[in-house]
Amino acid sequence: MTLHERDQTYILNTYKRLPLTITKAKGSYLYDQSGKKYLDMYAGIAVSSLGHSNKTILKAIKKQMNKHLHLSNYFVSEPVVSLAQKLVEHAFPSQVFFTNSGTEAIEASIKLVRKWGKSLDPEKQEMIALHESFHGRTMGGLSLTGQPKYQQAFAPLLSGVKHIERNNINQLRSAVSEKTCAIYLELIQGESGIEPLHFEYIEEVMKLSKRYNFLIVADEIQTGLMRTGKLFAYQHTRLTPDILTLAKSLGGGIPLGAMLVANNLSKVLQPGDHGSTFGGNPLACAMGLASFNLLSSTDMAHKVAHTSSYLLEALKSLKSKYDVIQDVRGKGLMIGIDLGKHAQSIQENALKRGVLLNVTHQTVIRLLPPLNIKDKEIKAFLEIFEDLLKLEQINK
Ligand SMILES: Cc1ncc(COP(=O)(O)O)c(C=O)c1O
CATH class of the missing domain: 3.90.1150.10 (Aspartate Aminotransferase, domain 1)
Known part of the structure; x- marks a missing residue:
């Protein structure tokens, strides 16, 4: 065969x-x-x-291989902490949760925004996402993904998700309320054909997030890490998200994702609330670190x-x-x-x-x-x- x-x-x-x-x-x-x-x-x-x-990444694998491949999350690990530090220093004051993929970073964020919302008001659990968005294929990510062709066969999905038209400010205004805990945005929608969000739309999201006290999750799994010419696509705008999700090139070719959580939210998830056997694997993070050093350079x-x-x-x-x-x-x-x-x-x-x-x-x-x-x-x-x-x- x-x-x-x-x-x-x-x-x-x-x-x-x-x-x-x-x-x-x-x-x-x-x-x-x-x-x-x-x-x-x-x-x-x-x-x-x-x-x-890439030679630099291959060298980083070899170096890390000679130390250890995996330790478990009971141990602190140099490349893991260093990569987190670099991400935070280049993004916004935050803490990092590492995952193995993009969809898992989204799952982590769903748990966080729900727990945060419910701590303020039991009804504050609604999430807003955009039509034609793509946030992954696990049941949570799929529930946010605004594409019925991916969703229909797997219903029922997560309740409490509203989908609205991209760049439609009127729909946005009528969708959000005190019950909204978060909105999910791809600054440029990748899967739906490279569709950017308009500047005014993002401004309105920022304004409404203050009025109704909801979180903004920037899903930069595709747009992040210099893909759009800045390290993160939100840096083209005036937005600083509350939560940032990354994956794709983060591990330099090895599975690695991340969720950055703004410091004012860093106590929402407590020990035992969330975890992952491989998330933040030392080898993936060592490659990630070597890759990030190149991607974040002014030369790049x-x-x-x-x-x-x-x-x-x-x-x-x-x-x-x-x-x-x-x-x-x-x-x-x-x-x-x-x-x-x-x-x-x-x-x-x-x-x-x-x-x-x-x-x-x-x-x-x-x-x-x-x-x-x-x-x-x-x-x-x-x-x-x-x-x-x-x-x-x-x-x-
Ligand atoms: C914006 C966005 N979010 C989430 C995902 C899901 O990432 P993964 O395939 O690593 O689970 C993707 C993958 O294409 C993506 O582009």
């Missing part, structure tokens, strides 16, 4: 696989069995932000700003030439190209040309390349992409 046949036999059928067998990954490229290389324009869905097989911020404006300008000029492009939007290196019904065939043809593209929301190519992708790699992508646009234009 081939690897793909064995995959179908032994792995539960929850993922669509690509017809590739990757044997090596380096920098911005994946290599298949025949040695053919593929430019990775989504970096493991925003996980491999420093490219594949400059690099992302440079690559982002190069890519965005080039894509906007392609949009003016090819009307199959309906929209180009995003920030930093989180960019959506809305191609309507052409997205799927462009993705398929790109694969044949050695470029890996991700399509989300059916119509949007979601670019999440390594943050250190080289100019010549972006140029190669743009050349192939323009060829594919020409083809679509002809076949329209």
